[in-house]
Amino acid sequence: MIHWFPGHMAKARKEIEKVLPLIDVVFELVDARVPDSSRNPMLAGIIKDKPRLVLLTKATLADPTQTPLWERRIRAAGDEVLVVDAVSGENMKKIAPVARGLAGAKMKKVPGMKDRPVRALVAGIPNVGKSTLINRLSGRRAAAVGAKPGVTRAQQWIRINPELELLDTPGVLWPKLDDQVVATHLALTGAIKSEVLPQIELGECLINFMNAHYPAALKERYGIEAGLSLEAIVRRIAKSRGIAGDDYYERALVIVINDFNNLRLGRITLDRIEKTN
Ligand SMILES: Nc1nc2c(ncn2[C@@H]2O[C@H](COP(=O)(O)OP(=O)(O)OP(=O)(O)O)[C@@H](O)[C@H]2O)c(=O)[nH]1
Ligand SMILES: [Mg+2]
Known part of the structure; x- marks a missing residue:
């Protein structure tokens, strides 16, 4: 049996649901070394029909023969996917155009006005690289990114370029832990504290x-x-x-x-x- 830390998950769900009306597309960050263990299947139920772009992060750490197989499997399951590395910069420039393509159909167009940027939420379990991706895309230390939970303040949009804006509060999801293999893989890749095991x-x-x-x-x-x-x-x-x-x-x-x-x-x-x- 797998459980999802129901208390924590309920909070994560609420936080994501609160901002969802503002969002055109959800970026789901997944560690390319553990593309199964680092996903949280509850995300689909939370974001419902919002378009989702799966980003396989830390690609330069993962086995280059495995990553394309995962990419294919995720795409076959119906999600758009990009293999990226926020440290080396691999494929980072593709994110905005792919996000725009995904959001395009659903974005309301106001006649006579220029298209506004696509608005994205960055979601994922701890340590998958949310902050690193946001900082790399924005080309600066987007300081508000690491904001502590519970701090009430105006939500900020980080303008990446005329095509893309990111919400500065990442959607932190909880990993599944009581599956022994998953817990081991997450501890080895740093998503959960290794003291757990x-x-x-x-x-x-x-x-x-x-x-x-x-x-x-x-x-x-x-x-x-x-x-x-x-x-x-x-x-x-x-x-x-x-x-x-x-x-x-x-x-x-x-x-x-x-x-x-x-x-x-x-x-x-x-x-x-x-x-x-
Ligand atoms: N090689 C490589 N390392 C990465 C990449 N993205 C993140 N990292 C490293 O992974 C670690 C975690 O990155 P963060 O950006 O802090 O992850 P996060 O998802 O914001 O983590 P939390 O804020 O704890 O939820 C850091 O040591 C990063 O340097 C990547 O694309 N490639
Ligand atoms: Mg972070």
């Missing part, structure tokens, strides 16, 4: 995953050959990093987690689509 468990999951999907990365980084047990792998990692002592096991696992986070194991997608053809 013990480091040992996280690290063991990561190594098992790497062993199954990216054995070459384990070999290259730590000299680990295929076919070893988990324990033997951790021992080798500890040895290759000069770690000894009673707590070698946990320390070695923390190193692997950090290496994953710092891209030292390469570009990795945790949620997998296996190629069928």
Whole structure:
């Protein structure tokens, strides 16, 4: 059973519903490393018939062979999708025109007046890159972006260009947590605090995953050959990093987690689509 932190979700729903009448299109940010785990299926029910643009963020961190498969799957399910990276700038310039295309049909045109910019809400679970995307699109530190919840003030629109405006309050959604795989993937990618799950468990999951999907990365980084047990792998990692002592096991696992986070194991997608053809 998956639950969604009903209390928190109710608040997120209210916040998004409050601004929805002002919005032409919703940007749903999804971490390209975890395109399934980092989505919140309740969003569709909240935004109803508002057009949605799914943005697969942090593309430069994700496995480039997996991302197009996810892109295709999301599009096949009926959503417009762009693969972006707010740090490298990849595809960022496409966002405004695609948003305009999506919103175009639904935007009321006032006769004799110029088209107004498309108004978008940036939604997503924590850490998917909402603030980074807004700042990158606006070309400045749009200070109000990190506004704390509950602060009453006039809503501000951040003008990106004559085509696009963003609402400065991102729609923060809550991740699902009681699915163990999802929780692990979200902890590894930083969407939830890693204290939620013990480091040992996280690290063991990561190594098992790497062993199954990216054995070459384990070999290259730590000299680990295929076919070893988990324990033997951790021992080798500890040895290759000069770690000894009673707590070698946990320390070695923390190193692997950090290496994953710092891209030292390469570009990795945790949620997998296996190629069928
Ligand atoms: N490589 C890469 N890193 C990114 C990208 N977008 C965000 N990040 C990093 O991801 C982390 C979280 O980014 P934020 O923009 O703070 O995420 P957020 O969704 O605003 O997070 P909350 O405000 O906590 O909900 C930061 O360390 C960013 O530098 C991206 O497109 N590429
Ligand atoms: Mg933020």
